[in-house]
Amino acid sequence: MFEKTFFKTFFKHGFNEPIQVNYWDGKSEKYGDGEPKATITMKEPIPIKDIRKNASIALGEAYMDGKIDVDGSIEDLIVSAYQKSTSFIRDHKYINFLPKQNHNESTSKKDIQSHYDIGNDFYKIWLDKTMTYSCAYFENPDDDLYNAQMQKVHHIIKKLNPKPGRTLLDIGCGWGTLMLTAAKEYGLNVVGVTLSQEQCDYVNDQIEKFGLQDQAEVRLQDYRQLGDEHFDYITSVGMFEHVGKENLNEYFSCINKYLKDHGVALIHGITRQQGGAYNGWINKYIFPGGYVPGMTENLDHIINNGLQIYDLESLRRHYQYTLEHWDKNFNEHIDEVKEVMGDDERFLRMWDLYLKTCAGSFKAGNIDVMQYLISKGPSGQELPITRDYMYK
DSSP, X not given: XXXXXXXXXXXXXXXXXXXXXXXXXXXXXXESSSSOSEEEEESSOOOHHHHHHBXXXXXXXXXXXXXXXXXXXXXXXXXXXXXXXXXXXXXXXXXXXXXXXOOSHHXXXXXXXXXXXXXXXXXHHHSOTTOOOSOOOOSSTTOOXXXXXXXXXXXXXXHHOOOTTOEEEEETOTTSXXXXXXXXXXXXXEEEEXXXXXXXXXXXXHHHHTTOTTTEEEEEOOGGGOTTOOEEEEEEESXXXXXXXXXXXXXXXXXXXXXXXXXXXXXXXXXXXXXXXXXXXXXXXXXXXOOBOBHHHHHHHHHHTTEEEEEEEEOHHHHHHHHHHHHHHHHHTHHHHHHHHOSOHHHHHHHHHHHHHHHHHHHHTSSEEEEEEEEESSTTTTSOSSGXXXXX
């Protein structure tokens, strides 16, 4: 009886849209006025102590295990929860535990490999053919994913105002689309670093395929171990979310260290306008060690390391669209995913939930994506005086 009373209160204060909850005892309750926008079915009660410890982890695990089902849009349900100040997502009495964080070089490598080394065959199924696993750039909302990803790559490189023959370092180079495009189409000499063996092997294959051995190099290396090398340009996409709160200052210190005087860097990553935050479920199952820094937190580190901001752009809606594309691809090719990863229902539900909830979090404005265009020296001293050059 106490469990039922707890969950009635929990769901009553959980969303700003009307919902229906089907309980494990066969009874149903509606919360909110109007036709329910979604139906949550609880096949068995979740221990209240787990909800109070960390509701994100407890509910995420219950969904992965099939103890909870949702009829309706999970993305919109997450938006509704973020819009309700008393929801489990926003009420700190439901966030009393977070997985431990450790970001030394050994742990960072293990964390990255646990996510990115699932296998290239897995990511090929639902990413586009560029193998780009970061926010795309939609010049029009109906752009297909491939074009949006290539538009993102060019948008980033153009912001640097690159000159052929100069050098570029790509920190966290992923599967290499950005660094190889910079070499092939902009005439830059590029170095990419990654901690993922799968990514490193893939990029090396691409370098050989395009005959870029004299222009491009990829290294299986921690970005903190580049020594005294210096570059005209630095790019880093979707990277600072992985370094940990305690290492953000070191991350921006390295960017200052590796940039030549008056060099330019474009740093692109997930940021919160409300301040930095962790998510227990994502940290435990998707991105171990992840931390989303606040926008002003990053600005402080940039400035404290002798760098200056020239341009700052939000791409929040672009990441919402990107995740919606990924989730659609994932579900449309679920049979292929099963062939590659095995018919593991818990794994499949985990990844589907991750893509849907992240799309909802961007849609709600809980998280954002920012592009920080920074320079070593007076802001934008060697860049054009207006933004026009970025769009030519």
